[in-house]
Amino acid sequence: DQQVKQNSPSLSVQEGRISILNCDYTNSMFxxxxxxxxxxxxxxxxxxxxxxxxDKNEDGxxxxxxxxxxxxxxxxxxxxxxxxxxxxxxxxxxxNNDMRFGAGTRLxxxx
Amino acid sequence: xxxxxQTPRYLIKTRGQQVTLSCSPISGHRSVSWxxxxxxxxxxxxxxxxxxxxRNKGNFPGRFSGRQFSNSRSEMNVSTLELGDSxxxxxxxxxxxxxxxxxFGSGTQLSVL
Numbered sequence: 009d010q011q012v013k014q015n016s017p018s019l020s021v022q023e024g025r026i027s028i029l030n031c032d033y034t035n036s037m038f039x040x041x042x043x044x045x046x047x048x049x050x051x052x053x054x055x056x057x058x059x060x061x062x063d064k065n066e067d068g069x070x071x072x073x074x075x076x077x078x079x080x081x082x083x084x085x086x087x088x089x090x091x092x093x094x095x096x097x098x099x100x101x102x103x104n105n106d107m108r109f110g111a112g113t114r115l116x117x118x119x
Numbered sequence: 120x121x122x123x124x125q126t127p128r129y130l131i132k133t134r135g136q137q138v139t140l141s142c143s144p145i146s147g148h149r150s151v152s153w154x155x156x157x158x159x160x161x162x163x164x165x166x167x168x169x170x171x172x173x174r175n176k177g178n179f180p181g182r183f184s185g186r187q188f189s190n191s192r193s194e195m196n197v198s199t200l201e202l203g204d205s206x207x208x209x210x211x212x213x214x215x216x217x218x219x220x221x222x223f224g225s226g227t228q229l230s231v232l
Contacts, residue, residue, distance in 0.1 A: 014161070017159070040217065042220060049225065050225055051225050054220035054221070059218060097161060098200025101217070106162055106167060106175035107164065109164070111159060
């Protein structure tokens, strides 16, 4: 049951430009949404989160937008840097730690 | 503060065998979750333990089981291994609060031959 979907398996952007990663969910009970970044041979690391009472959260170059009516969230990275190249996972939680993840999007930032 | 530790790092088994993976959470964390990562499928939720009790469970067959000890360390067991069980198994720990971020270990790469 893929309750969290990342339909773009990969994304390539030029250094300095904006990266936009998208995520859709089906469970209307989800009320916390998180983004994780994963490098090869490492576990995912937390990047940024948003609760359902907000529609935007910023942290430096990273901004997450939530559209509850469309059950859609996105992660914007501005400006993109080569070190941002990694796999990005979207995750959602409906209460306690039953956190569901998407399939991931591989971001490549070209110098 | 030490991070989440998973052992072993790599494991090779044959079909029909069983395997036990270990996870030591960050000190003070009482919640441990397990995930299976395969190419194209992302992180599939296996189960979550909190204070030695399984609190949440994903859609995996009964061959996948786990437990948590009083010191919050957790083990995951897979019996009667199948080729399709080859994956990276990730453990994550947290305080067990609503919507909190999880801290992941580096995973155990299981290969079933």
